[in-house]
Amino acid sequence: MSAPPTARDRRRWARYLVNERAEAHVYRELAARRTGEERDILLALADAEGRHEAHWLRLLGGEPASLPRASVGTLLLGWMAKRFGSIFVLALAQNAEGRSPYDTDPDATHTMAADEKVHHEVVRGLAARGRRRLSGSFRAAVFGANDGLVSNLALVMGIGATGVSSTLVLFSGLAGLLAGALSMGAGEFVSVRSQRELLAATEPSGYADAALPYLDLDANELALVYRARGMDEADAIARAHRVVAAAQSTGSAAPDTSPVDVVDQHEVVGHAWGAALSSFLFFASGAIIPVLPWIFGLSGAAAVALALALVGVALLSTGAMVGLLSGGPPLKRGLRQLAIGFGAAAVTYALGLLFGVTLG
Template sequence: MSAPAEPTTRDRHRWAQYLVDERAEAQVYRELAARRDGEERAILTALADAEGRHEAHWLRLLGGEPAHLPRPDLGTLLLGWMAKRFGSIFVLALAQNAEGRSPYDSEPFATSAMAADEKIHHEVVRGLAARGRRRLSGTFRAAVFGANDGLVSNLALVLGIGAAGAAPHFVLFSGIAGLLAGALSMGAGEFVSVRSQRELLASTEPSDYADAALPYLDLDANELALVYRTRGMPLPEARERARRVVSAAQDGSQPRGGPLDVPSVDDVVGGAWSAALSSFLFFASGAIIPVLPWIFGMSGLVAVVTALVLVGIALLATGAMVGLLSGGPPLRRALRQLLIGYGAAAVTYVLGWLFGVSLG
């Protein structure tokens, strides 16, 4: 991209903003790197070094360190604060979104290489965030679904019973009963679901049944290549892999990545007990929120409105969290969660009101 011949004062102010933002982003990656080791630390350190190259570009255009620099943008400051204290998947998810909003595509003073760098950085951070998402997938899924189910189902329950004209103490009793019944049901259901999934995956994993036979296979005429083909490996690669494995077995050695080298079930699904406990606790934590107004002695319309406001805030929070972790727009996910929750509660409220009218 071609740059204008004469930069303006506004251009220089923009360069200074880019400079401090690049420094702040580099610091975020260094903070994250300090909390990791091995390959992830090396990757994050390399990202910080790359941001340093961009920083040097703006310094050259500015003619050296300016006397006065602006503050980094609010999003970058938030990332830095979280990186120092948490170093969690949330930081990487936010960094992924930030890298995807790079202004260098339309910045005339940025080089094409810098714009390309930012796109690559986005994919690198996405890859790092994906590792964390996979580690969280089982327990996080149970936690989010449990909290959302608790919020929506118990809000619908207490509103439906309240609309039917029940006394406040009966609404409270129903809400607590719904909390316990739902939490136990969610925990048991999640345990059975994850345990069943683990058993299903375990039954499809290759075993060591044929390992002892490998040294006795004919090097040129054997069906070991078919094993690899059933796992999706192309025919030429499967034949070459089979020859290497059989040859190594006949020599008394085992090549790296043998025939039974597959991901563990633990890498695919979470633990059954941890998923069940998360479902129970998060359903209970969500289900208690709609009941709070009645616990504190409210009744009637005031209790209903208070419950709606509290649940609405919680639904927005869980929706935004899902959006952040999935790399999607948090606001859109939050509003979607809110509309679904309120929609279910509204239907139940109308049914309860109609049931109360019919009884009256």
């Protein structure tokens, strides 16, 4: 006979119970903002969390008289799901599913532990759809802001360390903002336009459609076209036969379509002007932050300290955002961005001190 559960066991089960309920609530809130297959998947995840909830209820012997609050992270997910329903909620849910304690908890079944691993992959797949939709202009915006923060912080730290006047530091920062934003916008425009042109060159064309009625029904190279696009030989021959027969019976050719499912990647790549404008504006929004202390009249150590503080907060935020978009831990990514940004600023500051001493 197993030992009766301790008060500590019951507290742990109750905590699992409320977290399962909260997670099911998150998935239902997200489902309410979606339609079709994504909605069905999210509702199925909520039902699965309900089965886990039932397990802990059985161990507790029914609904406890009082329950603890759900974890802060789960409550935050529920709040965000109800108000935003965005990719960021799915990314946070993915991280939460990856931290399940059921692998090592003796009171959780092996099925429940396996469920949580599968849930992680399901949410990862849903989040990946959202990440693809957010690429293009949004990608340019996030990385443009981060580039603006790092490059202009390094610039004003290096210039300021030489001992020049605050006015010169201010105008150097503004010049760096404008030059960097223009460069980022132009670069993003060329990059996206080139990628869209490359995609257009790889798409199927209707160059040979007008010749279809004149092909030999039993011996033609149309099947080779379909095989080149990805169909296997048998399916390609069968399709070529159907297309040529239909063209000969009508005396004209209907526009040919690709025999394989081709994902329209133009939407994923984004639009050149939109990406360029986003890159310009967000680089500028990041680059203005290190210059703010000098804009408002500060100078010397006070301006440097405030610039570092403002940029530190911004770097942590953009790093966390990149972490969410990539499915990584937000805090770790934020700290990495902070280290990179401050590392670059430290190098240029040291060089500025060196040149300042030399010039002096």
